[in-house]
Amino acid sequence: QVQLVESGGGLVKPGGSLRLSCAASGFTFSDYYMSWIRQAPGKGLEWVSYISSSGSTIYYADSVKGRFTISRDNAKNSLYLQMNSLRAEDTAVYYCARGLLFGRRFDPWGQGTLVTVSS
């Protein structure tokens, strides 16, 4: 079955960096767009970024543009999110999700990894 497993979350100081990973299995990873979506504690969902199947097309939310970088390694069935210049407001559970409809909808989602930005 389709499975997405995120890793790499943790506690980081403001201004620090973190790299999230998402391991995919159960489908042909290289055929699909992939996305990152986050959820601050007790808050709603916020789309962060998506990347096309080949990696040639990438979009970011304005809130992370210039600080976050999405990438993928189709040979390793893996998605990444490099997060730099982290702020307290980046504290959230980060979900990876398979993108359908050219990345415009998300299914399924991973279980998420918690990123906490605090001094």
Place this chain on the structure above:
Amino acid sequence: NFMLTQPHSVSESPGKTVTISCTGSSGSIASNYVQWYQQRPGSAPTTVIYEDNQRPSGVPDRFSGSIDSSSNSASLTISGLKTEDEADYYCQSYDSSNQGVFGGGTKLTVL
């Protein structure tokens, strides 16, 4: 920027029908597909409606989606409510820049 607005919370009794609205801020909500996700506490979201009114396999036909162009809104209707339907529900679409957009979420209480 394009936004989706949902009621913060709704409540209804078991066996009844509830409708959750999702109103677009500008343009026509009918121009881009709308999805609905269910999120139970401590779990990742799952799709209950995609592409306005399509139901994934495994989702009961008690769940239905629709678009009302006159009010620029999408709606999720759940009939024959069960206590297991108690969850947060999010609508989702995308804007002209291909950025994903989520509604603020609606907490459904079945009491």
